[in-house]
Amino acid sequence: MIIKKVIPISMILFFLIGCQATSMEQPNDEEPSYTKLSTQNEFDQQLSNQVKEYLKDNKDLTSVQAVNDEEKILITFEIPHMKRFKLADIRKELKKDIKEKFQIKKVEVSTDQKVILELDKLEEEIQDKSVNKNELKKELKRIIKLSKKQT
Amino acid sequence: MLLGKRTWNFPNKPVIISTGTVGGPLEKEGKIPDAFDVLYDENWLEQNSFEQAQQVLLEEAIDQAIKKSSIQEEQVEFFLGGDLINQITPTTFAINSKDFGYMGLFNACATSTEGLALAAHMVDSNAANFVLTGTSSHNAATERQYRYPTEYGSQKPPTAQWTVTGAGCALVAKQGTGPVITSATIGKVVDMGMTDPFNMGGAMAPAAVDTIMTHLKERNVPPSYYDLIITGDLGKVGREASLELLNQKGIHISQDKFIDCGLSIYKNDQPVLAGGSGAACSTVGIYGHFLQKIIKGKVNRILAVATGALHSPLTVQQKGTIPCIAHAVSIESGSGLS
Amino acid sequence: MIFFWAFVVGGIICVIGQILMDVFKLTPAHTLTTFVVFGAILDGLGLYEPLIDFAGAGATVPITSFGNSLVHGAMAEAEEHGLIGVVTGMFEVTSSGISAAIIFGVIGALLFKPKG
Amino acid sequence: MAKEKNQRKSPDETQYQAIQQEKEIKRPIIQNCIKAFFVGGLICLIGQVITTFYIYFFDFTEQTAGNPTVATIIFITMLLTGFGLYDKIGQFSGAGSAVPVTGFGNSVISSAIEHRTEGFILGVGANMFKLAGPVIVYGVFAAFVIAIIKTILMKWMGL
Incomplete structure (x- = not known):
């Protein structure tokens, strides 16, 4: 009989929380948030910065992260929730666009929450200069591998 | 003595000298806990399976019936009974150690009055002196055979019924103190093309109506002859439908005289949906509750009509209809009772 | 946000199930089978992945995702090995639900008795 | 016999099923x-x-x-x-x-x-898998059919 009481209460609760969440969502007119990485690094992030600068005008995105080494770049981004139905298409287009625009051979694009988290962490480390060239290369490789895992 | 085509009249008036009824936990919290001689607190009865638990229920009911009578177990000559489980094994296993002649019966939930009618007939025609008759059912054992595993979270519709966990036995004798059996009508199979196994009451109602009408016609008595007409396990849906059907056929029975065992055992707030059902439902209702009413002198004549749905899980899956049956037994206050 | 949409989309899928059960009087087994087949068809049309992107667990927790991941596994193998991959790749992605159910089923049988 | 009985409904049956429709507790x-x-x-x-x-x-x-x-x-x-x-x-x-x-x-x-x-x-x-079996069986079979169709369309039709 406890279930009969608990369930309706939690239903109402979650619904209220949910409704609040919707109303809090604001239209996205702003530029996507990003961190401009220091180029004074052991490892040049010039390319990543250029990509970010370029994606600034893209109104579809709410935030962008990017890290590169000498041969590849990993870009992650977030978009407003209501546009997530088209997430796969946006990802594909963005990849194609960057590839053509910057003439880079290996562009990896991901929107996975985990990859975003990991790349964010890596960006921070670059800022703090707590990674060296080799570590960065290794870490980037690991994150890309993670983003491609299926099961 | 045969009256008409399907009704037996019992001039020697066999006596129900004692009864034994047992129930499970939900019955204990129900509307009529004093109708049971023994009530158990849990479903397993310390056995290894629900089927064995059901067997114990029947064993206990037999013991109670013999204990409450003035005779010894050795004096009982025959046992008539059955249940709902495949090949009526719980009944057979319960009788296994006893020295009774045994006839296994299967008429689903109508087995209780089938057994009672046959027992009365045997005693009345001098084929026996003491006959025990009884049935049992166990909610979980029935559920897992007819429907789903007991822990499966499927939603039952409001027309579904709850199988009673319990067992009941009646000891029928040539003479003694107790209510007497005056007549019985054997039902025929009635199939109205109903197919929903979650609406047994609705499927069984026409069978009950057919048997009641045949009984009244062949015995040539009006419905008001009986203080109560008690159906076995029609539940809310079946009771309404059978009243409507009886009305249409010109037989008018007042609401308060047309009682269903399935609606008498549980309280309204118990999770039994449209009411109780199962072989034990009519058995504990009639042997436990309504015979007590006769013994206490509250009512004089009752017509007990247990109803049964004769389908199997296999026929339901093969899209078969649900054939139904009902047997009626009239019980009156008799020898030795005030 | 994802939490809210998981709740709503998951809830709506369950309401469709309830309608199948109550209005069309399907048994739970029929309902679930219909859902799995439906999930497979949706993925065949390329519509299920966007739903997962949008609703997260709201689309992966209902049984429809079973059909989706079966098709996905088959398609992934088919890209590598052609038509034979369709047969061999089927359980590549789905296996966790089935293996978890088997493992916890046996453990459950070891630990519990039905309450009745 | 059984087959015949399934096919036609007697007037009694139709009449009773109408009563039943009315008396049945609705979900x-x-x-x-x-x-x-x-x-x-x-x-x-x-x-x-x-x-x-x-x-x-x-x-x-x-x-x-x-x-x-x-x-x-x-x-x-x-x-x-x-x-x-x-x-x-x-x-x-x-x-x-x-x-x-x-x-x-x-x-x-x-x-x-x-x-x-x-x-x-x-x-x-x-x-x-008494109850869950059909889910796996028809899930797998449906996935098989769909994947075959999709592979053929993609590989040979160039879609």
């Missing part, structure tokens, strides 16, 4: 749908919380977190089934607890627990 569909929505939604929400947990605290991506999430909620289902709560939730919420994978888990686990009395091989082992 509270709207109420059931609301319950199914909230319970089903709640289960998916819990699934999302578990997924997020695995993404943030373990080495799982959105893609791969699905598997441990399913395993975790089936584990929770095992406990609820074993303690005799899932059938009560099921009676309350209908499809709300049947459609999520918890319902699939419950059908496997409840069958396994139920048939323990017949032994572990022929009881538990043989009956485990």
Whole structure:
């Protein structure tokens, strides 16, 4: 009989929380948030910065992260929730666009929450200069591998 | 003595000298806990399976019936009974150690009055002196055979019924103190093309109506002859439908005289949906509750009509209809009772 | 946000199930089978992945995702090995639900008795 | 004979079925749908919380977190089934607890627990997929047909 009481209460609760969440969502007119990485690094992030600068005008995105080494770049981004139905298409287009625009051979694009988290962490480390060239290369490789895992 | 085509009249008036009824936990919290001689607190009865638990229920009911009578177990000559489980094994296993002649019966939930009618007939025609008759059912054992595993979270519709966990036995004798059996009508199979196994009451109602009408016609008595007409396990849906059907056929029975065992055992707030059902439902209702009413002198004549749905899980899956049956037994206050 | 949409989309899928059960009087087994087949068809049309992107667990927790991941596994193998991959790749992605159910089923049988 | 009987309905049958239609207690569909929505939604929400947990605290991506999430909620289902709560939730919420994978888990686990009395091989082992079997069978077959069609369209039609 406890279930009969608990369930309706939690239903109402979650619904209220949910409704609040919707109303809090604001239209996205702003530029996507990003961190401009220091180029004074052991490892040049010039390319990543250029990509970010370029994606600034893209109104579809709410935030962008990017890290590169000498041969590849990993870009992650977030978009407003209501546009997530088209997430796969946006990802594909963005990849194609960057590839053509910057003439880079290996562009990896991901929107996975985990990859975003990991790349964010890596960006921070670059800022703090707590990674060296080799570590960065290794870490980037690991994150890309993670983003491609299926099961 | 045969009256008409399907009704037996019992001039020697066999006596129900004692009864034994047992129930499970939900019955204990129900509307009529004093109708049971023994009530158990849990479903397993310390056995290894629900089927064995059901067997114990029947064993206990037999013991109670013999204990409450003035005779010894050795004096009982025959046992008539059955249940709902495949090949009526719980009944057979319960009788296994006893020295009774045994006839296994299967008429689903109508087995209780089938057994009672046959027992009365045997005693009345001098084929026996003491006959025990009884049935049992166990909610979980029935559920897992007819429907789903007991822990499966499927939603039952409001027309579904709850199988009673319990067992009941009646000891029928040539003479003694107790209510007497005056007549019985054997039902025929009635199939109205109903197919929903979650609406047994609705499927069984026409069978009950057919048997009641045949009984009244062949015995040539009006419905008001009986203080109560008690159906076995029609539940809310079946009771309404059978009243409507009886009305249409010109037989008018007042609401308060047309009682269903399935609606008498549980309280309204118990999770039994449209009411109780199962072989034990009519058995504990009639042997436990309504015979007590006769013994206490509250009512004089009752017509007990247990109803049964004769389908199997296999026929339901093969899209078969649900054939139904009902047997009626009239019980009156008799020898030795005030 | 994802939490809210998981709740709503998951809830709506369950309401469709309830309608199948109550209005069309399907048994739970029929309902679930219909859902799995439906999930497979949706993925065949390329519509299920966007739903997962949008609703997260709201689309992966209902049984429809079973059909989706079966098709996905088959398609992934088919890209590598052609038509034979369709047969061999089927359980590549789905296996966790089935293996978890088997493992916890046996453990459950070891630990519990039905309450009745 | 049996076949003939199924095909025609006697006037009595038609008449009685009409009475039955009228007397039958109707299912509270709207109420059931609301319950199914909230319970089903709640289960998916819990699934999302578990997924997020695995993404943030373990080495799982959105893609791969699905598997441990399913395993975790089936584990929770095992406990609820074993303690005799899932059938009560099921009676309350209908499809709300049947459609999520918890319902699939419950059908496997409840069958396994139920048939323990017949032994572990022929009881538990043989009956485990009594209810969940069709889901796997037709899921696999439908996926097979769809994947074949899709592969042919993609490879040979160049779509």
